[in-house]
Amino acid sequence: MxxxxxxNRNRVGTARAxxxxxxxxxxxxxxxxxxxxxxxxxxxxxxxxxxxYVIAAVLLLVVNGGPAPVRAQARRAxxxxxxxxxxxxxxxxxxxxxxxxxxxxxxxxxFYSYPAWVAVISALRGREPLSAxxxxxxxxxxxxxxxxxxxxxxxxxxxxxxxxxALVSALLYALYIPMIDHLGRDxxxxxxxxxxxxxxxxxxxxAAVATGGLALHEAPIAWVSIGLLAVxxxxxxxxxxxxxxxxxxxxxxxxxxTVEPFWGAFLASVVLGQPLSxxxxxxGALVAAAVILLNLPARRTxxxxx
Numbered sequence: 313m314x315x316x317x318x319x320n321r322n323r324v325g326t327a328r329a330x331x332x333x334x335x336x337x338x339x340x341x342x343x344x345x346x347x348x349x350x351x352x353x354x355x356x357x358x359x360x361x362x363x364x365y366v367i368a369a370v371l372l373l374v375v376n377g378g379p380a381p382v383r384a385q386a387r388r389a390x391x392x393x394x395x396x397x398x399x400x401x402x403x404x405x406x407x408x409x410x411x412x413x414x415x416x417x418x419x420x421x422x423f424y425s426y427p428a429w430v431a432v433i434s435a436l437r438g439r440e441p442l443s444a445x446x447x448x449x450x451x452x453x454x455x456x457x458x459x460x461x462x463x464x465x466x467x468x469x470x471x472x473x474x475x476x477x478a479l480v481s482a483l484l485y486a487l488y489i490p491m492i493d494h495l496g497r498d499x500x501x502x503x504x505x506x507x508x509x510x511x512x513x514x515x516x517x518x519a520a521v522a523t524g525g526l527a528l529h530e531a532p533i534a535w536v537s538i539g540l541l542a543v544x545x546x547x548x549x550x551x552x553x554x555x556x557x558x559x560x561x562x563x564x565x566x567x568x569x570t571v572e573p574f575w576g577a578f579l580a581s582v583v584l585g586q587p588l589s590x591x592x593x594x595x596g597a598l599v600a601a602a603v604i605l606l607n608l609p610a611r612r613t614x615x616x617x618x
Contacts, residue, residue: 397511
């Protein structure tokens with residue numbers, strides 16, 4: 313009886329963790345739509361991102377018990393603020409800049425190719441060899457990209473700028489992951505994320521001031537979108553992701569998280585009125601299959617999402 317009771321608790325715990333990862337993925341997948349709503353209302357990308365990270369940093373400090381945990385890691389502050397925050401600021405800016413040229417669905421699926429680039433970079437650095445499964449996953453990812461952008465003269469395929477921005481941001485994120493993993497080693501993930509948010513907010517805020525001043529008077533819909541980006545797509549998403557990751561481990565978490573680009577594409581089609589083309593969904597499905605395949609061979613530690 314006790315064994316059955318423990319098994320039931322384990323099943324409930326696993327189901328709860330799975331739901332947390334699904335919800336976190338949906339929160340992360342909403343970023344493109346919320347950012348587009350803000351920019352459509354007249355807000356600049358740099359202002360939207362600045363306020364997102366500033367608000368998120370303050371909330372994360374409150375949720376994690378104030379500045380005491382951050383002060384305990386003061387020796388890591390500058391590297392995490394500069395490189396962690398700076399990298400996050402650059403990647404977020406390039407990713408959302410792509411939305412000027414391509415649909416949110418295409419941008420999300422193209423950016424989601426970053427696990428394939430992680431595998432390539434790991435192989436080039438001699439960390440993990442390109443096994444047959446990894447080669448197949450890379451081919452699936454490249455095929456997915458080709459399906460999405462390789463049809464001449466149709467929709468998003470005509471916008472090389474947007475495609476390039478999305479793919480460059482994916483490649484930069486693949487480089488960013490091992491860097492932030494190294495910088496944040498032995499630092500609690502919550503503290504790493506606070507440093508990253510503060511650094512990104514400071515760097516983007518400086519850029520905003522240098523290019524015309526940080527806007528304070530945005531349209532109501534812009535402020536609502538910024539608030540949702542900070543609270544839902546950053547703080548809440550981060551907390552749910554960490555709790556789910558702790559219970560499920562990185563492999564199952566990565567596989568479940570493939571719901572993220574599909575949710576993002578669906579939300580953009582409903583809220584922004586951007587139609588979902590067959591080649592976008594087909595290519596995206598190939599990219600998602602590559603992510604699943606990349607995470608099947610062996611369990612390995614993965615850095616928390618910043």
